[in-house]
Amino acid sequence: MSRSRQDKIRLGVFLYPTGHHVAGWRHPEAAADAGTNFRHYVELAQTAERGKFDLLFLSDSSALRGAEHLESLSRIASRSVFLEPLTLLPALAAVTSHIGLVATATSTYNEPYALARKFATLDHISGGRAGWNLITSNNEAEAQNFSRDKHPEHADRYDRAQEFAAVVARLWDSWDDDAFLRDKSSGVFFDQDKLHFLNHRGEHFSVKGPLNVARPPQGHPVQVQAGASEAGRDLAAQFAEVVFTAQSSIAGARDFYADVKSRAAAYDRAPEDIKIMPGFSTVVGASATEAAEKHAQLQELLDPVVGLSLLSAMLGNVDLSGADIDGPLPELPATNAGKGRQALLVEAARRDKLTIRDLYKQVAGARGHHAVHGTASQIADELESWFLEEAADGFNIMPAVLPAGLNDFVDHVVPELQRRGLFRREYEGRTLRDNLGLKRPQSYFASKPGKTD
Amino acid sequence: MSRSRQDKIRLGVFLYPTGHHVAGWRHPEAAADAGTNFRHYVELAQTAERGKFDLLFLSDSSALRGAEHLESLSRIASRSVFLEPLTLLPALAAVTSHIGLVATATSTYNEPYALARKFATLDHISGGRAGWNLITSNNEAEAQNFSRDKHPEHADRYDRAQEFAAVVARLWDSWDDDAFLRDKSSGVFFDQDKLHFLNHRGEHFSVKGPLNVARPPQGHPVQVQAGASEAGRDLAAQFAEVVFTAQSSIAGARDFYADVKSRAAAYDRAPEDIKIMPGFSTVVGASATEAAEKHAQLQELLDPVVGLSLLSAMLGNVDLSGADIDGPLPELPATNAGKGRQALLVEAARRDKLTIRDLYKQVAGARGHHAVHGTASQIADELESWFLEEAADGFNIMPAVLPAGLNDFVDHVVPELQRRGLFRREYEGRTLRDNLGLKRPQSYFASKPGKTD
Numbered sequence A, B: 001m002s003r004s005r006q007d008k009i010r011l012g013v014f015l016y017p018t019g020h021h022v023a024g025w026r027h028p029e030a031a032a033d034a035g036t037n038f039r040h041y042v043e044l045a046q047t048a049e050r051g052k053f054d055l056l057f058l059s060d061s062s063a064l065r066g067a068e069h070l071e072s073l074s075r076i077a078s079r080s081v082f083l084e085p086l087t088l089l090p091a092l093a094a095v096t097s098h099i100g101l102v103a104t105a106t107s108t109y110n111e112p113y114a115l116a117r118k119f120a121t122l123d124h125i126s127g128g129r130a131g132w133n134l135i136t137s138n139n140e141a142e143a144q145n146f147s148r149d150k151h152p153e154h155a156d157r158y159d160r161a162q163e164f165a166a167v168v169a170r171l172w173d174s175w176d177d178d179a180f181l182r183d184k185s186s187g188v189f190f191d192q193d194k195l196h197f198l199n200h201r202g203e204h205f206s207v208k209g210p211l212n213v214a215r216p217p218q219g220h221p222v223q224v225q226a227g228a229s230e231a232g233r234d235l236a237a238q239f240a241e242v243v244f245t246a247q248s249s250i251a252g253a254r255d256f257y258a259d260v261k262s263r264a265a266a267y268d269r270a271p272e273d274i275k276i277m278p279g280f281s282t283v284v285g286a287s288a289t290e291a292a293e294k295h296a297q298l299q300e301l302l303d304p305v306v307g308l309s310l311l312s313a314m315l316g317n318v319d320l321s322g323a324d325i326d327g328p329l330p331e332l333p334a335t336n337a338g339k340g341r342q343a344l345l346v347e348a349a350r351r352d353k354l355t356i357r358d359l360y361k362q363v364a365g366a367r368g369h370h371a372v373h374g375t376a377s378q379i380a381d382e383l384e385s386w387f388l389e390e391a392a393d394g395f396n397i398m399p400a401v402l403p404a405g406l407n408d409f410v411d412h413v414v415p416e417l418q419r420r421g422l423f424r425r426e427y428e429g430r431t432l433r434d435n436l437g438l439k440r441p442q443s444y445f446a447s448k449p450g451k452t453d
Helices: A038-050 A067-073 A085-093 A112-126 A140-145 A154-172 A230-239 A250-267 A288-300 A304-314 A339-351 A356-366 A376-388 A404-419 A432-436 B038-050 B067-073 B085-093 B112-125 B140-145 B154-172 B230-239 B250-267 B288-300 B304-314 B339-352 B356-366 B376-388 B404-419 B432-436
Strands: A010-014 A055-058 A100-106 A130-135 A180-183 A188-190 A222-225 A242-245 A275-284 A370-374 A394-399 B010-014 B055-058 B100-106 B130-135 B180-183 B188-190 B222-225 B242-245 B275-284 B370-374 B394-399
Touching: A010 A242, A010 A275, A010 A404, A038 A055, A038 A085, A038 A404, A055 A085, A055 A130, A067 A304, A085 A100, A085 A112, A085 B085, A085 B112, A100 A112, A100 A222, A100 A432, A112 A130, A112 A154, A112 B085, A130 A154, A154 A230, A222 A230, A222 A432, A230 A250, A242 A250, A250 A275, A250 A376, A275 A288, A275 A356, A275 A376, A275 A404, A288 A356, A288 A370, A304 A339, A304 A356, A339 A356, A356 A370, A370 A376, A376 A394, A376 A404, A394 A404, B010 B242, B010 B275, B010 B404, B038 B055, B038 B085, B038 B404, B055 B085, B055 B130, B067 B304, B085 B100, B085 B112, B100 B112, B100 B222, B100 B432, B112 B130, B112 B154, B130 B154, B154 B230, B222 B230, B222 B432, B230 B250, B242 B250, B250 B275, B250 B376, B275 B288, B275 B356, B275 B376, B275 B404, B288 B356, B288 B370, B304 B339, B304 B356, B339 B356, B356 B370, B370 B376, B376 B394, B376 B404, B394 B404
Parallel strands: A010 A055, A010 A394, A055 A100, A100 A130, A130 A222, A222 A242, A242 A275, A275 A370, A275 A394, B010 B055, B010 B394, B055 B100, B100 B130, B130 B222, B222 B242, B242 B275, B275 B370, B275 B394
Antiparallel strands: A180 A188, B180 B188
16 A cells, blocks of 8 residues: 555546436436436536535537437436536536536547637636546447448547547647737737647648637646547556546456556656546445435336346347346347456356346446445445555546435535545645646647747 | 517627727727636626627637738737637526527538537527527638648538538427426336437438437527628528628618518518627717727727738738838739729728728728717617618627727617617516527427437
């Protein structure tokens, strides 16, 4: 355990509209209209800020997911409609003052110039609180909304993502921090020598620049990444400052943590330049029994149509429609998709003698993330051990039901972590970088002569 | 004059960062840091809402304009850096409650699915106050930021724009207004029959849909258009609900007004379905003399380098560097670009015996829009006559200096218009459509059977 006593847990909250349990929207304390309700997000953001969270995080998709199973989809709240993250976050910036604001945006269906402008503007509006979770999209349906015949292959997507991220970072450096003189008496608004043209000509993009937004207060918005593949880990080691990850055990999380941090050296980066934050699905109770009952109540609300379609998708789209859901999993046909996941589920079902219903309940709550149900003290124990044993620098909290689950966490788990000296009582600074303890990046052009046009 | 006594002037304010006079940023009352200062925009939006304005409007460009004349550009505040409109407006939505929020966005370098999501989200966040000013871009430099060899031709851009606007409108109709049941007890979240796939396959776009944002509160955000060419007027007649236009005389404005409204009939639209709002560049004074002095002070702040480059651009990029700025315009070489504008300026210079300095001062303030400098009563007279004589349904006010010029207008001109019964004292409704008196559009799918997949 090499943690210094000054080191603190970082906390993010993943705001999935009605909460992360797939049946959470049916809970009496869930805001079922979350996907169209701005006030819901204002309440969540202000609650998380009251709890001194480092950041809030929004995922994204540029297509309806699961449209091939409409009967099941029509019973799920969080996947049909939701507010677009890069439009929602500026509005939340206006009603908060310290919490970081992280939006997901794909490099596959965006242009670097347009995205660089938006994140730079969000950073200005929020006074330095923006973060960008770069994804390459894994949703075939997006291609059909963007005039493409098919979704590009994994390797192509990562190749494009790497060039995309580099172009965006350099665009943010178009103007030096002190480029704007705004000298009313002489009439000189900016110093021409502090403006830089990019003149990028790469395999995927040609971008002349400069960006028409001033350098962001943070230099660059915080770069977030969540890819778990080999290419994703390398991209994270090269560019990411925060890594979100789904880890179901502390052992696996420790391996992932060590692997990503060791890869960073190849890119001249220190281990502390990357903060690793696994997702934790939480249900908080006044007693362990109450927490278990809360979770059981959610599992009761899970519609078999929904459970079966989720399980079927996880097993590689096998047809379970004829099977008895209170019987064992039938022998499955061979499948090409998701072989690893299928094998794990089949093994667990055999080992623990699970019925189909048991099995789909297992996948419905945490979506592959670590699930912790218990008292504030029990949850704090779990966070503490993952943190101290270097399985995590912090956590991306995923309440099962929103807004209730976030209130529970802020009112009960945060004070417990503060009592233990593991979490801040006040924000250290005003920017997301300040609070995460990340360096402000130097400009790409700092060592280059004047403008490069 | 066919105006009914109930009919009222519509007012928008065009928030050009430091104001519309090119030297306005040097004025003691200008916020020279407007391009990076979110609080400046909060103040402007709240002032305009205090003045019961229908809407505020932001222009846009996806490139630095005028980079070929850096010496001049470095002396202009509003063109180098500014906050991206679709990121700024959601933040302003969070701190206002009634004013409409109109962002410019190009159809040339965007994708319809992405833009439809953003405007629909802005409409949800603002409770029905979003508007979209569709442009096709006239800025060659944008192509170089979007991996294109050259900017597409005018006809191609308008062809794409037309298909773009139709796709966006249908995407907004993806879900019927009452599609979301959110029935916690039955577990049914949405009614499958009220979800519509677009399955669009056109010349420029293939978009399957549906949009993953619920139908906007206004049905569709208000559609704004500003193109003055034949293609632009036709696009306006077909799609636009608000038309912004630069008109330097009431006679020209009346012709334009009549022309656009008459074209609407060809698309089964009534004249009142389109609100025509010319830009008015304003300087308000306590007396006519004070207003003239205010304007003269701005003209004094205009740097000859800036004035000459603006004039040169307006004359079709002719080189004026050797000429005496206090002498007459020299004989000009023939030019291919901007012939019409060149001829008008040359004619005015000969007729009024203007020096080069006189001439560039004329173009620096209002950028082709009608300029009114005077007392609140004089400005109200001008607005009243344009309105009553059907040269305008309303005006897009362009203060020379911000924030001071907007304060002057709201504190002095608005009360005068209210006294005359020409302008509202309270907002009529909560949405931009309510206030403008525009119909809520019926869904494209209203007369179609269920889902079209």
